[in-house]
Amino acid sequence: KQRVFSGIQPSGNLTLGNYLGALKRFVDWQDNGIETIYCMVDMHAITVWQDPEALRRQTRELAAGFIASGLDPQKSILFNQSQVSGHAELGWIFNCVARMGWMQRMTQWKDKAGKNTQNASLGLFAYPALMAADILVYHATHVPVGEDQKQHVELTRDIAIKFNHDYKVDFFPTPEPVIEGAATRVMSLRDGTKKMSKSDPSDASRINMTDDADAIAQKIRKAKTDPDGLPSEAEGLEGRPEARNLVNIYAALAEVSVDDVLRDVGGKQFSEFKPMLADLAVAKLSPISTEMARLMQAPEEIDAILRNGGDKARAIAEPILKKTYDIVGMVR
Numbered sequence: 503k504q505r506v507f508s509g510i511q512p513s514g515n516l517t518l519g520n521y522l523g524a525l526k527r528f529v530d531w532q533d534n535g536i537e538t539i540y541c542m543v544d545m546h547a548i549t550v551w552q553d554p555e556a557l558r559r560q561t562r563e564l565a566a567g568f569i570a571s572g573l574d575p576q577k578s579i580l581f582n583q584s585q586v587s588g589h590a591e592l593g594w595i596f597n598c599v600a601r602m603g604w605m606q607r608m609t610q611w612k613d614k615a616g617k618n619t620q621n622a623s624l625g626l627f628a629y630p631a632l633m634a635a636d637i638l639v640y641h642a643t644h645v646p647v648g649e650d651q652k653q654h655v656e657l658t659r660d661i662a663i664k665f666n667h668d669y670k671v672d673f674f675p676t677p678e679p680v681i682e683g684a685a686t687r688v689m690s691l692r693d694g695t696k697k698m699s700k701s702d703p704s705d706a707s708r709i710n711m712t713d714d715a716d717a718i719a720q721k722i723r724k725a726k727t728d729p730d731g732l733p734s735e736a737e738g739l740e741g742r743p744e745a746r747n748l749v750n751i752y753a754a755l756a757e758v759s760v761d762d763v764l765r766d767v768g769g770k771q772f773s774e775f776k777p778m779l780a781d782l783a784v785a786k787l788s789p790i791s792t793e794m795a796r797l798m799q800a801p802e803e804i805d806a807i808l809r810n811g812g813d814k815a816r817a818i819a820e821p822i823l824k825k826t827y828d829i830v831g832m833v834r
C-alpha cells in the first residue's frame with residue numbers, strides 16, 4: 503500500500519522553491535487518492551536557534567501556506583511534529599542505528615554547520631536520523647522532496663535496511679524519494695548556482711510566498727541573467743544557470759514543459775520575458791498569499807486543524823512504535 507509522507511521546516515520565509523519543490527506537489531498527491539501525511543517539522547527547526555514567538559507564528563504561517571496552496575485537511579493529514587511524540591522516540595532508536603560517519607557525509611550538515619562544527623548543535627548533526635523517524639514511524643513508501651533532500655531520503659533507506667538487518671526483521675519499508683517536475687531545484691535569483699533558500703541573507707535572492715505583486719515584479723526584474731536572448735531549444739540553456747532557472751520557474755508555474763515554454767519565447771530578450779514571468783508569478787502566488795493572510799487572522803482555526811491532524815497521525819504512528827519497541831527488546 504502506498505503512503506506519502508513529507509515535511510517542511512517552519513523556519514520562516516516560505517519561498518517559491520518550497521512552493522514549487524514541495525507544497526504544490528504535495529497537493530497533487532492528495533488528489534490522486536493516495537494517503538498523504540504532511541508535517542511541519544518544528545523539532546527540526548530548533549536545530550538552529552528559533553525565537554519562541556517567531557516559531558509559533560512561522561508554524562501557523564506554514565500551515566496557512568499549506569492550506570492556501572490547496573491542501574485539504576479532510577484528504578491529507580496536516581500537523582506539527584512535536585504533537586506526535588513517536589517522531590522523537592523513534593528518532594532516538596535511529597540515533598543508535600545510524601553511524602557517525604553517515605552523518606558526517608551529509609552535504610546539508612557540511613553546509614549548515616559551516617567551518618566551526620564544534621559550535622553546531624548536536625541536534626543539527628543528528629537531524630537525518632530524526633528525519634528517518636519522521637518518515638518511517640508511518641511506514642511511508644513515497645517521499646516527495648526537492649533535489650536537495652535526496653541524500654537524506656537515501657540515508658533513511660540505509661537506516662531502515664540496517665535496522666531490519668541488525669534485528670533480523672522485515673519491518674521498515676525502504677521509502678522512495680520522489681523528485682519530479684521542472685522545478686525540483688529552484689535557484690537563487692542572484693546566483694544561478696545556489697539554491698533559493700529561506701535562510702539566504704539576501705531577500706532579493708528569493709521570492710517569498712508572502713511578497714506582494716510589486717515585490718515579486720521587482721525581484722524578477724532585477725534577477726541576474728546573461729546578455730544573450732532566450733534559446734528556442736533546451737540545449738541552448740546549457741552553461742546558463744540563471745537563464746535555465748527562470749525558464750524552469752516559468753514552466754513549473756504554467757504547468758507546461760520547458761520545451762513548450764521555449765517554443766513560445768525562444769528568440770525573445772530577457773527584458774521581454776521577465777515581465778511575462780512576473781505576471782505569471784503574481785497570478786499564481788497572489789491568491790495564495792491573500793488566503794494565507796486571511797487564515798492568519800484565525801489562528802485558533804489553524805490550531806484546531808493541526809490538533810486534529812496530530813490525533814490522526816498519532817493513531818498511525820503508535821502501533822508502529824510499539825512494535826519497534828518490542829523488536830528492540832524494551833519491556834513495556
Ligand code: AQP
Nearest residue numbers: 510511519520523524647648686687688698699700701
Ligand atoms: N530551492 C528549492 N527548490 C526546490 N525545492 C526546494 N525545497 C527547499 N528549497 C527548494 C524543498 O522544500 C521542502 C522543505 O524544505 P525545508 O524547509 O524542510 O528545508 P530546506 O530544504 O533546508 O529548505 P530551505 O528553504 O533551504 O530552508 P533553510 O534555508 O532553512 O535551509 C523540501 O522538500 C525541500 O526539498
